[in-house]
Amino acid sequence: MANSHARQTERKYTVRLAKAADIPQVIAIDAENTGMTKPEYWEDLLDIYNNRVSDADDDGQQKSVKRYRFFLVASDGDSVLGFIIGEVRAWEFGSPPCGWVFAIGVRDQIRQDGVGATLFEALTERFRKAGVNKVRTMLGRDATVIMSFFRSQGMMAGPFIQLEKDL
């Protein structure tokens, strides 16, 4: 399944599963957004999310809950404009199966052009097809820009509270 889009920029792009060749650009986008370069982290994620044998089917119609992890990119030819990663998880913290968004990033110069919203829609569409009807994420309280983005997509505070303790 690949989704074609032409948003405000009139730039045409496709949302598809990430490939190994996309990872250097994903690393660069993440570094632009966070100021940190984490190549091993992103290579590991590709391996976990898109390269496992059990996940090696195409990004097509769900045959079962076989594909429940998604590492997607928005790409214009060879150029990666943004990425999103999510997975369906069940029964952690007592929660019935739901989709979790773990990471999202878009090139700085095309922020506000709708690429993030398209990636989010593409991921939630895949979650729905995987049989879940709830999507969650977790953010730092001070990450107001990204929190505003998720709220603009209709997300609100959920029923869980994250707690922690210094050890």
Add this chain to the structure above:
Amino acid sequence: MKLQKATRCALFAIMELAAGPDRQLSANEIAEKYGISTNHLAKVLRSLGRVGLVEAVRGAGGGYRFSGNRRRTTLLDVIQLFETIDPIRHGEREDGDDTAEGKALCQALMEIEDTARATFASITLDTMIKLVDRNR
């Protein structure tokens, strides 16, 4: 959590005006819809005007219109023009705060303040207007 009257007036007025880019409404029209005092609202609109969120339109059929950016302006931007939602973080102290019990109480209250700030800082007027539409 309860917001002060002036803050609520400001939020109602700004959501009403920001809902349409060319929307122009009088203080009377807004006050009537929300059942608030026109005089009170007029003062609030002047405060919003001073920071460039609304502008007065003169002449027949004049009123106010939104002049900010609804995708950039957050609830916190409006609220903090009228009140402080995190007084402890801002250093406000009360009797007993220096005791161990007072410090523990401040810690618990600050957790609530921080969550409130994060909520208000991440909800833009654009998101609020979408929420309003969903509640219609």
